Amino acid sequence: MGMDRREFLKLSAASVGAATVAGQASAQSLLDRIPNPFAPMPPQWFDGDVETVYSYCENCFWKCGIEVKVAGGKVRKVDGYATNPKSRGMLCPRGQGAPTQTYDPDRLKRPLIRVEGTERGDGQYREASWDEALDYIAEKMFAIRDEHGPESVAWFGHGSGDKWFASYLPGAWGSPNAAKPSVSLCTGPRETASQYTFGRGISGHEQIDWSETNYIVLIGHHIGEDTHNTQLQDFALALKRGAKLVVADPRFSTAAAKANDWLPVKPGTDTALLLAWMHVLVTEELYDAAYVEQYTLGFDRLVEHVQPYTPEWAAEITEIPADTIRRIAREMAEHAPRAVIPVSRHVVWYGNDTQRNRALYLVNVLLGNYGKPGGYYFCDAPGVDAYPAPDLPLAPSSGGCGGSTTDVEADSPFRDSVDRGLFYGSATAVQEMIPPMLTGEPYPIKGLFSYGVNLFHSIPKVDYTKEALKQLDLYVAIDVLPMEHVMWADVILPEATYLERYDDLLLQSYKTPFIAGRFPAIEAMYDTKPGWWIAKELGEKLGLGEYFPWEDMEDYLDTRLRTIGSDLEELRQQGTIVRRGRPYFADYERFNRNPLGTPSGKIEIYSERFADAGFDPMPTYEPTEQPPAGSYRLLYGRSPVHTFARTHNNAVLMDQHGENEVWIATKEAERLGVANGDYVYLENDAGVREGPVKAAVTERIRHDCVYIVHGFGHKAPLMRLANGRGASDTALQSSYTLDPISGGAGLRNNFVRVVADAPNPNHPPIKDLVADRSPV
């Protein structure tokens, strides 16, 4: 990056000097300064008083503790702070770039109501007061409730405020149709697998004991491209300590670039690799026999089960040599229990994902690392009482990332969620809430709230979603930016950014569990409001005021903190309150306690419950669909400077990475006549075409897949930096494979063709777009 500009500058400066350079500089400023070269430079932001406010970051959902630096009434910088266990004084690029989002002139600024008589998607709005906007919503909601019941309003949420819009309000209102993309489009299968194996979730934070481990095996886990701050720190420190790293990935990822061994596994075959590792550990008796004896149930059945899964069998399937498979298994065993295969996020790949994650856990179990130093540690969230309020009529149902949810009781007056019975697990699946909008089965969904969920950049089958949205009686979007899906809503409620608002306490399960606070660094700009305020005001208009008895967020937080002997002022001064954890089995056994929550109290290698429900009680390998000739499997991942589809209008981050590229293996590109840097289209069987997108012709990927970074390809003209740059993977996901156990939507069975000779869109540099953006 930067090459062209630099070369240009260098050339222009060298050949002509001041005349050309004046073109770069503002002529005015030169005139101002040349006559008086001793005029002082304007002061820098850090020259005067700088106030520091504690908060936690939300440029991704890792939620690092931050100190927000405010000078002259403006947020100038965001840094980590040492006493916060998640930032430890460091931040990733997205966290660093936070202020630019707050000062983005393209932000949503005041409530908007879609102009009467226009269609959803036309994008025509009129400004409204908060009062009018919320009244409008309440009226439509009452109408839906009267005709169809409260369950016919669905609630999607992602981000800190999803507590209000995907849990609390739906519970108060009486709808079990509340869902988070962070479950069925992300971590659902790993959580279900963990619940049914260990009787505990992974709990939203991957509890890998990085500081104690000596051997790490990553499978499709993109540390480095995924810049979850603490995880990246721990990973780097482990490697520096000399831990060995193996990376199985169809792509030579950033993590692979750091690995001792890269296994370019054939996409879709990871479970075969894991089964073969179990085979070697079991048949060569390399597993931790004492651990297996003490903590597990069903090992003898596993011995029998893994017999056919030889490395030679797996080599055929995975295209990884049998010797390599065997060697890695032996090396893992040599380092056990300080050898670990970390579970990752976004595990919805092929539809068999609960079983793949079970297989991953079982290799760890054979290594004896779960609940032991150097493996997986145990963690719980610190306890802080809720604000005293009446019980909600319906238990919140969306679950966390962990997705553990309550079933609607048999004698409840409420109907079960629309996706009940489509899969085995109990967490709601966001993508399964869409069809009832069109089909009315099992009952219609007529209203929808989307709090921070990008409907068109997360849920597959985008065209289907658009058709479904047209059938609704009410669609409300609560967001910060005029994303494409936001500009389809009937009512748009502009939220304040996380630097401008309070939010609920962050109760973080961690090796050292901790509580972190979010304090507003500046007043909310424009006519934007924090999520908690919107929820309370709307709750009152819906006649649910009794569930919102707090005066404001300060009262709410202070009351909660007093239940643990602290208060709001203390947290304001301190930012984070750190607790002691109980990371290992030994910490429980000392008190005769058992951290495992399975019915048997053991790690269930063999799952009776899966067997009873008609699923494989131990993981097996199911072949995945292969791309037809001429097509490639569409893989997708992360840019280190972007989060989901959220950060693509942030000028500083877009200046780092302003369009995605499609990775194509060199040999395939030669065959297709595509050169590095050419623009191409990606096209799927459903006739969706994305792009033009730049080709990165590279040795770093297998021949049978192509790869793009997720989150680009916005079709949102009001997001002037993001609009039209790159390609959207979600748009190309015209199908998904439902994981029958967890309800996860497997997204990697989508195939695309590469169409050469797309026109070069000549994207202007971000700096030119920024210069042209006058505030709207």
Add this chain to the structure above:
Amino acid sequence: MTRYAMSIDLSACVGCSACSVACTMENDVPVGNHRLWIRNTTVGTFPNLTVEFRPEQCLHCENPPCVPVCPTGCCYVTDDGIVDIDEHQCIACGACIAACPYDARSMHPDGYVTKCNFCRHRLEEGKLPACVETCPTLCRSFGDLDDPNSAVSIAIREADRVDVLRPEQGTGPNLYYLNAPSSFGLTSNIWDVKHEEGAH
């Protein structure tokens, strides 16, 4: 005497750009300018590959070619070895931009040359440069090269391999790249080897 220097351990750097964004925010660098940027270079063929993620910035050279060419004398070296610019004396002639073999300097839209100055204002407060402080892989070290116990001296001493950019220029860089991952060494010094740039 203090002789400030920085090192970057390329075996740890993942090219995440946290350093670059931190630099932009700290120093109010306009969008489009960079005092610090990342290159990634791949060497080899599938499946025997190396990727080098290499952050680049001003190297605070011992013999800085940019300083003598400045007609106003606003480019100078501090007693601590920091190559800095007295921005209000800069007439934007661009001579230093042309002279720097590393493209470390760029023209600020307000009409003066700008580049990394090791975050001097932070050093004065006893803080580390912004890029060093935020780097999530802890691959950057900073300090006084004349102090054998400084973080940078220790990092350089403990490294298996130490490189500087384009040593043939005789500039004497004070930015050291440690543990370059390719067996060819720093990729910028090996342009005759087959390689590819980029791929995000």
